[in-house]
């Protein structure tokens with residue numbers, strides 16, 4: 058496989074794990090695997106200083122203005138971030154981010170030179186009604202798919218619940234996502250899986266042909282578990 062695996066840790070509203078923002082922590086890229094973290098805004102600087110690939114959990118599309126509590130893409134970039142999450146399901150739910158707003162975020166990130174990881178995925182009710190494919194199509198419709206972006210498929214029912222999608226369920230949606238990319242981006246675009254990924258299920262998920270890494274919440278706060286997932290990814294990359 059030509060795509061390098063990306064293992065990304067979303068620390069959400071949690072402090073950096075002890076010792077994480079250091080040069081010797083497990084949160085660093087390895088020979089064949091890119092590793093990135095998404096800390097709170099307060100821990101960005103320390104992670105960047107430790108040489109860790111670091112991104113914001115959100116960035117506002119506008120450069121500045123009356124947006125209390127927000128931070129702009131340009132500010133993230135100017136402070137040393139290289140990536141940003143766009144449209145995580147918790148942001149879509151708690152902050153009412155629409156597909157259109159998420160697309161604006163991704164475009165604004167690209168404009169300032171940040172790499173966007175755009176999160177998409179259906180809710181439990183949408184899967185129960187077999188609507189997951191329509192949801193994915195709608196969520197992708199306005200995205201700048203002809204640019205260098207990463208997509209994270211995160212079924213909402215699997216996030217933080219311990220209910221991981223089966224490798225087959227995940228692969229089915231990842232293949233759909235890839236089929237919706239413009240031809241020139243089909244092979245190069247990374248598509249991550251997110252939703253209760255942990256050491257015990259990482260291998261079977263990462264073995265799927267269209268799964269190019271993981272966006273990991275809970276397990277990314279446990280350095281040992283996160284390190285195990287990175288080691289699994291590194292081994293799979295070496296075997297390929």
Ligand code: PEP
Pocket residue numbers: 067211215216217218219251252253254272273274275276
């Ligand atoms: C996430 O927050 O993006 C996520 C996938 O969380 P968890 O791994 O805890 O399900």
